[in-house]
Amino acid sequence: MTENRRIVLAERPEGGIDARTFRSETQTLPSLADGELLVKTLCLSIDPTIRGWIARDTYLPAVKIGEVVRSGGLGEVVESKNPGFKPGDRVFGLLGWQEYSVHGAKSGLSSVPPGVPVTDALGVLGATGITAYFGLLDVGKPQAGETVVVSGAAGATGSVAGQIAKLKGCRVIGIAGRPEKCRWITEELGFDAAIDYKNESVGKRIFETCPKGVDVFFDNVGGPILDSVLANLALRARVVLCGAISQYNQLEEAYGPKNYINLIGRRARMEGFIVLDYRERYLEAIMQLAGWVAEGKIKHKVMVLEGLERAPEALQRLFTGDHDGKLLVQLA
Amino acid sequence: MTENRRIVLAERPEGGIDARTFRSETQTLPSLADGELLVKTLCLSIDPTIRGWIARDTYLPAVKIGEVVRSGGLGEVVESKNPGFKPGDRVFGLLGWQEYSVHGAKSGLSSVPPGVPVTDALGVLGATGITAYFGLLDVGKPQAGETVVVSGAAGATGSVAGQIAKLKGCRVIGIAGRPEKCRWITEELGFDAAIDYKNESVGKRIFETCPKGVDVFFDNVGGPILDSVLANLALRARVVLCGAISQYNQLEEAYGPKNYINLIGRRARMEGFIVLDYRERYLEAIMQLAGWVAEGKIKHKVMVLEGLERAPEALQRLFTGDHDGKLLVQLA
Numbered sequence: 001m002t003e004n005r006r007i008v009l010a011e012r013p014e015g016g017i018d019a020r021t022f023r024s025e026t027q028t029l030p031s032l033a034d035g036e037l038l039v040k041t042l043c044l045s046i047d048p049t050i051r052g053w054i055a056r057d058t059y060l061p062a063v064k065i066g067e068v069v070r071s072g073g074l075g076e077v078v079e080s081k082n083p084g085f086k087p088g089d090r091v092f093g094l095l096g097w098q099e100y101s102v103h104g105a106k107s108g109l110s111s112v113p114p115g116v117p118v119t120d121a122l123g124v125l126g127a128t129g130i131t132a133y134f135g136l137l138d139v140g141k142p143q144a145g146e147t148v149v150v151s152g153a154a155g156a157t158g159s160v161a162g163q164i165a166k167l168k169g170c171r172v173i174g175i176a177g178r179p180e181k182c183r184w185i186t187e188e189l190g191f192d193a194a195i196d197y198k199n200e201s202v203g204k205r206i207f208e209t210c211p212k213g214v215d216v217f218f219d220n221v222g223g224p225i226l227d228s229v230l231a232n233l234a235l236r237a238r239v240v241l242c243g244a245i246s247q248y249n250q251l252e253e254a255y256g257p258k259n260y261i262n263l264i265g266r267r268a269r270m271e272g273f274i275v276l277d278y279r280e281r282y283l284e285a286i287m288q289l290a291g292w293v294a295e296g297k298i299k300h301k302v303m304v305l306e307g308l309e310r311a312p313e314a315l316q317r318l319f320t321g322d323h324d325g326k327l328l329v330q331l332a
Numbered sequence: 333m334t335e336n337r338r339i340v341l342a343e344r345p346e347g348g349i350d351a352r353t354f355r356s357e358t359q360t361l362p363s364l365a366d367g368e369l370l371v372k373t374l375c376l377s378i379d380p381t382i383r384g385w386i387a388r389d390t391y392l393p394a395v396k397i398g399e400v401v402r403s404g405g406l407g408e409v410v411e412s413k414n415p416g417f418k419p420g421d422r423v424f425g426l427l428g429w430q431e432y433s434v435h436g437a438k439s440g441l442s443s444v445p446p447g448v449p450v451t452d453a454l455g456v457l458g459a460t461g462i463t464a465y466f467g468l469l470d471v472g473k474p475q476a477g478e479t480v481v482v483s484g485a486a487g488a489t490g491s492v493a494g495q496i497a498k499l500k501g502c503r504v505i506g507i508a509g510r511p512e513k514c515r516w517i518t519e520e521l522g523f524d525a526a527i528d529y530k531n532e533s534v535g536k537r538i539f540e541t542c543p544k545g546v547d548v549f550f551d552n553v554g555g556p557i558l559d560s561v562l563a564n565l566a567l568r569a570r571v572v573l574c575g576a577i578s579q580y581n582q583l584e585e586a587y588g589p590k591n592y593i594n595l596i597g598r599r600a601r602m603e604g605f606i607v608l609d610y611r612e613r614y615l616e617a618i619m620q621l622a623g624w625v626a627e628g629k630i631k632h633k634v635m636v637l638e639g640l641e642r643a644p645e646a647l648q649r650l651f652t653g654d655h656d657g658k659l660l661v662q663l664a
Contacts, residue, residue: 052597059597222593241596256588261554264573264604265384265391271603272596 002029002038006068006098007311009054016249016319017051022069022097022312035105037080041095043304045072045122046314046327048220051248059274068096069311074112074121075101085109092121097311099331110282116290123156123326124293124300125286131242131275132160132218133285137168139273140216140240144169147210149229151197152220154181156300156326157242159189160289161218163298166190170216173209175202175225177321189299203228213266216240222247223255230259239263239270249319301325307332334361334370338400338430339643341386348581348651349383354401354429354644367437369412373427375636377404377454378646378659380552383580391606400428401643406444406454407433417441424453429643431663442614448622455658456492456625456632457618463574463607464492464550465617469500471605472548472572476501479542481561484552486513488632488658489574491521492621493550495630498522502548505541507534507557509653521631535560545598548572554579555587562591571595571602581651633657639664 003026010023032038052058053070063070073095077085082105085091093109095101103109112121123129135157142148148165152158153174162185165172174185175195182194195205206214206228213234219226222244230239247254263270278285292298301324305314308331317323335358342355364370384390385402395402405427409417414437417423425441427433435441444453455461467489474480480497484490485506494517497504506517507527514526527537538546538560545566551558554576562571579586595602610617624630633656637646640663649655 059599227588241592243596244593247593254590254593256559256590257592258586258588260573260589260592260602261576261579261586262604263602264575265606267391267603267605267609269601269603270592270595271599271601272594273599274597277599 001031002100003027004029004098004100005308006096007308008066008068009063011065012055013249017054017312017316021054024309029100029102032079032081032102034081037082037085037103037107038078039075039091039095039101039103039109040078041073041075041099041101041331043074043118043122043331044095044097044308044311044329045074045126045128046311046318046329047072047127048243048245048248048318050315051319055248059276068098070094071097071311072122072127074118082107090114092126097308099308119302119304119326119328120293122328123302124160124298125289127275128156128326129160129289129300130278130282130285132157132164133289134275134278134281135240135242135273136161136164136216136218138278139271140218140238142168142170142216145171146215147171147173147212147234148216148218149173149175149206149210149214150218150220151175151225151229152243152245153185153191153194154325155220158218158220159185159300159325160298161242162191163189163292165216165218167292167297173206175221184301197225203231206232213237218242219244221245222257227255227257227259230257230262233262233266233268235266235268237266237268239268241270241272245319302328304328304330306330333363334432335359336361336430336432337640338428339640340398340400341395343397344387345581349386349644349648353386356641361432361434364411364413364434366413369414369417369435369439370410371407371423371427371433371435371441372410373405373407373431373433373663375406375450375454375663376427376429376640376643376661377406377458377460378643378650378661379404379459380575380577380580380650382647383651387580391608400430402426403429403643404454404459406450414439422446422453424458429640431640451634451636451658451660452625454660455488455634456630457621459607460488460658461492461621462610462614462617464489464496465621466607466610466613467572467574467605468493468496468548468550470610471603472550472570474500474502474548477503478547479503479505479544479566480548480550481505481507481538481542481546482550482552483507483557483561484575484577485517485523485526486657487552490550490552491517491632491657492630493574494523495521495624497548497550499624499629505538507553529557535563538564545569550574551576553577554589559587559589559591562589562594565594565598565600567598567600569598569600571600573602573604577651634660636660636662638662
């Protein structure tokens with residue numbers, strides 16, 4: 001009998017998440033049935049998409065009221081009645097905001113190769129880096145010499161997407177909030193220019209920094225920033241919709257990009273994607289990313305908060321920008 | 333010496349076009365230089381894109397103040413110092429709102445095959461039909477069994493796009509204003525359903541008529557209609573941006589589609605195109621469309637206004653919907 005502390009959805013947020021959104025509780029887990037395994041959570045990945053999951057049906061069904069908050073995480077198998085897993089195995093999957101999780105035969109869990117640090121497995125070599133990889137290369141299809149703009153450029157996904165674009169020979173401009181983030185992406189990551197959306201006019205700076213127009217926009221943010229970039233598209237530009245974090249807290253009053261009309265004259269496209277669709281090609285991305293990380297060609301930052309109870313705070317920080325790089329919650 | 337009556341741009345419209353937008357004038361044309369030809373306008377094609385050309389630089393430079401209004405048209409060569417053309421040839425191209433036009437060696441004029449009626453050459457077998465053909469098939473890529481929605485469905489381009497989708501085995505829903513237009517597209521053109529946006533809730537009716545979601549949206553309209561369709565996309569939907577006639581008169585206060593965020597979860601794309609890019613493949617479209625028209629598989633309506641001076645009124649009618657099918661202005 002295992003006691004499991006977990007954080008469940010207490011009520012659906014209207015606007016931002018707050019103290020009423022989540023609730024902690026403890027449950028007693030039943031013993032395992034045949035085919036099941038018990039995983040102890042080591043670390044949780046805090047991603048903007050969680051905000052969507054607790055609000056409504058998206059590409060996955062909405063988390064129900066009273067259900068554990070869905071979340072990617074990395075854990076260790078502590079008991080197994082499943083021949084595919086044995087105690088001590090490190091696994092990655094949708095563990096949820098909880099200390100333990102029980103998974104059935106079709107667990108959707110993947111093994112984490114030994115030697116990969118936990119933070120990398122959840123970040124640059126996890127869904128975050130893989131999202132950047134396929135979103136940029138498969139949807140954005142940047143060519144050497146093209147101009148690539150990334151929003152949320154100091155974030156976990158955006159910083160990797162921008163570095164991959166540099167490795168592919170593109171000019172890369174990052175949009176981030178605050179001077180220290182802008183310095184990081186230009187001085188440490190090698191972006192060609194940065195736009196501080198909290199202190200500069202994005203529209204004006206996009207025209208200044210992209211005199212030939214924007215060939216690929218990797219957008220994590222949406223809202224007026226998306227609109228500013230749509231105003232300066234190059235012919236046949238590709239706008240990769242990775243996310244829209246500026247809009248997740250205000251879907252009723254969401255900001256629609258008026259300049260979408262430029263997609264016509266520019267013969268451009270705006271396209272969404274979900275990393276889960278690339279499941280069968282994850283290995284390709286991981287191998288390539290691991291190589292670049294090992295060679296020092298992709299740098300990344302991780303911010304770790306300690307303790308399950310800090311998961312809601314971590315999620316909140318994604319929306320205030322009060323974090324650096326990949327946000328993780330480590331369990332005791 | 334030829335006297336040429338023409339309509340020029342008097343001032344750029346703010347909001348809708350009105351009596352101040354255009355001005356008539358008469359000029360005397362100089363004699364032809366080597367390589368030039370003189371074309372007498374027979375008929376002008378009145379298209380929404382003219383509204384863009386007189387407002388700002390788009391995929392073509394803006395018409396300047398005092399310049400003749402740019403417009404597709406069909407004419408007859410009356411004099412030629414160009415070995416490629418001889419008097420009596422019927423030609424199609426950017427003739428402008430005027431009785432005569434002089435074209436140089438690189439005229440961009442195409443010959444109209446004998447036997448093709450003037451109205452077809454400017455409509456279903458002209459830029460209008462070709463736009464529907466490539467926009468739907470090349471950008472939208474509909475598959476048999478898919479659900480295709482067309483806005484401006486009783487218009488010149490939309491009505492052809494919808495009929496092509498039917499010929500490709502799709503379920504087709506048209507959005508049009510007024511019951512008689514809705515009847516025409518369902519009873520005469522074979523659309524599976526029609527939505528009267530002036531008398532029905534488009535959002536509600538899209539959910540009712542497209543229970544599996546919309547696979548292809550061929551959009552001529554933009555604005556809230558686009559938003560309603562974005563709310564009910566099928567997985568991997570394609571939104572073909574052909575035009576946005578609801579927005580051309582209000583670009584400052586344009587309506588941005590908030591539901592663009594659904595493109596992410598639906599892994600969908602929204603893409604613009606310009607028919608000029610298909611110039612080298614026009615013949616393919618014309619041959620195919622001519623066959624369908626001859627077999628009675630594509631029907632079309634034409635509305636002809638008589639006299640050059642009615643061109644501004646014709647353009648206005650595109651925006652009020654006070655027309656039926658392809659709008660042409662015939663010169664005396």
